[in-house]
Amino acid sequence: MIRVKSEAELQNMSVACRAVAAVLNEVKDIVREGANARDIEDFVLAKFREMNVKPAFKGYRGYKYATCVSVNExxxxGAPLRSKVFARGDLVSIDVGAVYDSYYGDGAITYVVGDVDEVGKRLMETGQKALERAISVVKDGVRVGDISYAIQSFVESNGFNVIRDYVGHGIGRQLHEEPEIPNYGKPGTGVKLSSGMTLAIEVxxxxxxxxxxxxxxxxxxxxTDGKRSVHFEHTILVTDDGVRVLTQF
Structure with a gap:
């Protein structure tokens, strides 16, 4: 069942989402040549303690870390290992979740280390804009397929592909709730969204x-082919006439 969130629930989610937004914004200063993925993990853990939230991923289904740090392919x-040292041109995707008073926030961003080639630059821009387009179609009454189609059509028109095996999701009292939000689909299909639902749209x-x-x-x-990927995610609230991005920074 997909739950509409109360004001009290949204307040707790907002605290978790603000923590996610803060670390995803500030961690860009760490993503530099010669730094490593463990530096990101250490920063996020310290920042979450400062903001009085807990890491959502640590211990989730046996995962050992607060962050996922995935590089290039x-x-x-991706585990935030000290041995994962960043080199110029790397695409570094950082996925984090926070919990405050039993409510979750989730977000992801990809940063480039220094400069990147033209294809990498276009891949980054396409991922960012695909998330923006997906968010722009959300409002009370639209269907999940409308979001999925907005992502797929934009990405494929730019010469790239969407990942099909993993999806965005509802979020709230659990990290992963209904509905699933694939990166591909047909408009007018799937679950109809209602004002007050909270989603993690994950491109x-x-x-x-x-x-x-x-x-x-x-x-x-x-x-599988060893080529590069990028990851962008926001937690959002469906409203009567649009959306509020809870992890905005």
């Missing part, structure tokens, strides 16, 4: 084929 769930796109594999660690999802 890594799509999702994951790639420069090659969309097929993915999971590494032996059981977590890290990579592009």
């Amino acid at each position: 890594e799509v999702l769930h 994951m796109i790639c420069e090659g084929d969309w097929q993915v594999s999971t590494l032996d660690d059981g977590w890290t999802v990579v592009m």
